[in-house]
Amino acid sequence: xxxxxxxxxxxxxxxxxxxxxxxxxxVELVDVHKSFGQLEVLKGISMTSHVGDVTxxxxxxxxxxxxxxxxxxxxxxxxxxxxxVHGEEIGLRRNGxxxxxxxxxxxIQRIRTRLGMVFQSFNLWQHMTLxxxxxxxxxxxxxxxxxxxxxxxxxxxxxxxxxxxxxxxxAYLSGGQQxxxxxxxxxxxxxxxxxxxxxxxxxxxxxxxxxxxxxxxxASEGRTxxxxxxxxxxxxxxxxxxxxxxQGLVEEEGEPNAIFNHPKSxxxxxxxGSIR
Amino acid sequence: xxxxxxxxxxxGLAELARPATRGRSWWQPHRIVLLxxxxxxxxxxxxxxxWDWLVEYWPQILIGVWRSVWLLVxxxxxxxxxxxxxxxxxxAGPRILALPARGFCTLIRGTPLLLQLWLLYFGVGSLFPTxxxxxxxxxxxxxxxxxxxALFTLTISFAGYEGExxxxxxxxVPHGELEAGRAYGMSPFKLLRRxxxxxxxxxxxxxxxxxxxxxxxxxxxxxxxxxxxxxxVIAQVRQDTYLVYAPLLFLAGIYMALTGILVLLVRVVESxxxxxxx
Ligand SMILES: Nc1ncnc2c1ncn2[C@@H]1O[C@H](COP(=O)(O)OP(=O)(O)OP(=O)(O)O)[C@@H](O)[C@H]1O
Ligand SMILES: [Mg+2]
Numbered sequence: 194x195x196x197x198x199x200x201x202x203x204x205x206x207x208x209x210x211x212x213x214x215x216x217x218x219x220v221e222l223v224d225v226h227k228s229f230g231q232l233e234v235l236k237g238i239s240m241t242s243h244v245g246d247v248t249x250x251x252x253x254x255x256x257x258x259x260x261x262x263x264x265x266x267x268x269x270x271x272x273x274x275x276x277x278v279h280g281e282e283i284g285l286r287r288n289g290x291x292x293x294x295x296x297x298x299x300x301i302q303r304i305r306t307r308l309g310m311v312f313q314s315f316n317l318w319q320h321m322t323l324x325x326x327x328x329x330x331x332x333x334x335x336x337x338x339x340x341x342x343x344x345x346x347x348x349x350x351x352x353x354x355x356x357x358x359x360x361x362x363x364a365y366l367s368g369g370q371q372x373x374x375x376x377x378x379x380x381x382x383x384x385x386x387x388x389x390x391x392x393x394x395x396x397x398x399x400x401x402x403x404x405x406x407x408x409x410x411x412a413s414e415g416r417t418x419x420x421x422x423x424x425x426x427x428x429x430x431x432x433x434x435x436x437x438x439x440q441g442l443v444e445e446e447g448e449p450n451a452i453f454n455h456p457k458s459x460x461x462x463x464x465x466g467s468i469r
Numbered sequence: 470x471x472x473x474x475x476x477x478x479x480x481g482l483a484e485l486a487r488p489a490t491r492g493r494s495w496w497q498p499h500r501i502v503l504l505x506x507x508x509x510x511x512x513x514x515x516x517x518x519x520w521d522w523l524v525e526y527w528p529q530i531l532i533g534v535w536r537s538v539w540l541l542v543x544x545x546x547x548x549x550x551x552x553x554x555x556x557x558x559x560x561a562g563p564r565i566l567a568l569p570a571r572g573f574c575t576l577i578r579g580t581p582l583l584l585q586l587w588l589l590y591f592g593v594g595s596l597f598p599t600x601x602x603x604x605x606x607x608x609x610x611x612x613x614x615x616x617x618x619a620l621f622t623l624t625i626s627f628a629g630y631e632g633e634x635x636x637x638x639x640x641x642v643p644h645g646e647l648e649a650g651r652a653y654g655m656s657p658f659k660l661l662r663r664x665x666x667x668x669x670x671x672x673x674x675x676x677x678x679x680x681x682x683x684x685x686x687x688x689x690x691x692x693x694x695x696x697x698x699x700x701x702v703i704a705q706v707r708q709d710t711y712l713v714y715a716p717l718l719f720l721a722g723i724y725m726a727l728t729g730i731l732v733l734l735v736r737v738v739e740s741x742x743x744x745x746x747x
Contacts, residue, residue: 266652298656305654316645320668330653333663382653 216243218280219386219417220265225274227260234260235271236441242386242419242434247412249428249449250421252438253464258421259313261438262390265419266308267301270294278304279385306334309379313391315371317363323350323374324359327381335382342381349377353407369400373407386417394423425468429453437461518715526706533699534723536616540688540698543620545681548627553666555628556635570632577629583690585626590618590694619691627684631677638673639665678735682728699723 220242227235234257242248250258263269265276267283270293276283283304284296295301317326327346331337350356353373363371372392379387392408393401405427412418412431422428428435428449435452437445437460445452445461456462523530558570577585597603597612611617642665650660689700697705703720706712 268648268652302654302656305652308652310649310652312645312649314645316643316649318646318649318664318668319643320671329663330655333659334654 216245218243219246219278220419221275221277221280222261222264223275223277225261225264225271225276227257227264227269228272234441235264237274238438238441238443240436240443240446242417244417245415246417246434247432248419248434248436249432250419250436250438251423251425251428251464252444256438257441258438259390262388262419262421265388266305266310267295268310278307302334306330306382307385309382309384309387311372311375311379311387311389311392313394315363315368315375315395317371317375317378319363322360322362323355323366323377326363326374327378330378331381346377346381349380350374352380352410353377354403367400368396369403372396372404376404376407376411380411386419387411389418389420389422391421391423425453425465437464439464514715514718518718519710519712520715522706522710522712522716523719526702529697529702529705530699530723533697533702534727536696537685537688537698537700538727540616540620540623540691540696541681541685544623544627544688545684547620547624549631549677551624551628552631552635555632556637556639556669557661559632559636560639574629574632574636577626578633582622582626582687583693586619586622586690586694589622590615594618615695616691618694619696623684623687623691626687627680630680631673634673634676634680635669638669638676641672642668674735674739678732678739681735682731685724685727685731 218241220240222238222240225235225238226233238257238261240248250261252258260269264271265278267276270285272293281300281304284300285293286296288294317323318329321329324343324346327349328339328342331342331345332339347356347359350359353376355370355374355377358366358370358374363374366374372395376387376392389408393404396404401424405424408418408420408427409431420428420432430449432449435446435449436443437452437458439460445456445458452461453465456465555570555574558566559574562570594612597609603609603612646668647660647665650664655663688698691698692701692704695701700720703716706716710716
């Protein structure tokens, strides 16, 4: 199993971070609320992710991290608020029962092809080989030519160290391998931003490293990423911004150094204390 | 479903994934015994029974087999095409589609096939000639024959059972895999065509294989409404020759052979399916 050597992303990225204000916003959330029935999970979240940003979202279980991430690609539809991707607002409207819904299916389908989601439970399509998983969206959604898609897929599988496994079905792979394949699948659409929802939480401890290596590699090439994670040391290492969620609100946000070494709010201090 | 074995064992796993069972000889003791016994039985039957009728009836038997086979194949294909929307409607459809679909499956599965066949052929079928519009239409050529009733009944029967199977298979596809398709911009229809349906089909395949073999054994009911399938031919042989056992044994042999072929076909398809028990 070939694996990439770990680059030193912090050094590479340092230069890119300084000019945050000048860079284009890729994902913008403005006052996003989300309720499940009576339960209000997001209580007005605003955040912006710029080109090249690696944003880590941290917080206790149930604080709404996954829900927030899923509001970006509308797997959960915000009850109110605005989501913009590359400046384009995702149209929402109210249906007869006063629930919000997607206004234009076409628009969201188009925008989703710019967002590469990686799930906690991989969610590879089990009836397809790894390579078929990776070429599926380029061919059948983006309408790319098959031979081109295969060429790119093989390069991506090589990159995540799974070229030899390209004709294998997901069920015969370890969790770490499946997650790396899922990352290759997300990369195959060449997304503007990668969305990771706890990509290593479902893995045995000894398999976490191989997946983090791949993500670190993506960070070092300047990919825009939003990453929900429980791996605090990893968040500190690859992220240039950290958002701490508490009970559906952004309690504190800032640079990793500020968040982890000089937490201002008491809740963040307690959260970081509980992790250590 | 997630395999987390250490990396070294994985070539072994990949090996397991292949359908071939190389290395072990086919010639096991129990197989040899069974083979000897069956050869002896066949020789005994050949020596002690009359088989001369085979020469005379051979062409009819072939036509009968052909009829049974296409009744089976057509009813399976058409029935499955109906089963997909029947299953889907129950899992994801609005109530005005889900309820009738469920009602249909319950009705078909709750009544004997023979009853359905006779109701349609002797009941509905006898109404058609009294309707002039039908007598004048091109449909009449078909409606006055027996086989369309047999095909139709076998089709809706298969659809009823497999609609239920597909309902379970659709419902059992992991939600996350559908969500992944959605997250990458698939339209609902594309999601169905590329992920949901194939995934459900592979899940249902082992059950479908068994049901296809059951369906073969339902086809002789067609003979009760004058469709001369292979069972019908053999029944004719028995009437003409007054032979009791030989034709029936021969018929059993034919159905065994057909079943064997079906089992092999199902196995070939199944071996191409990557996922077992997932
Ligand atoms: N589809 C849903 N229906 C109802 N409640 C939900 C749904 N999804 C999430 N919730 C609730 O919303 C709250 C926040 O869930 P969310 O998954 O966003 O938390 P999280 O921060 O990702 O937690 P974890 O670290 O455990 O993954 C939880 O109380 C959860 O039970
Ligand atoms: Mg979560």
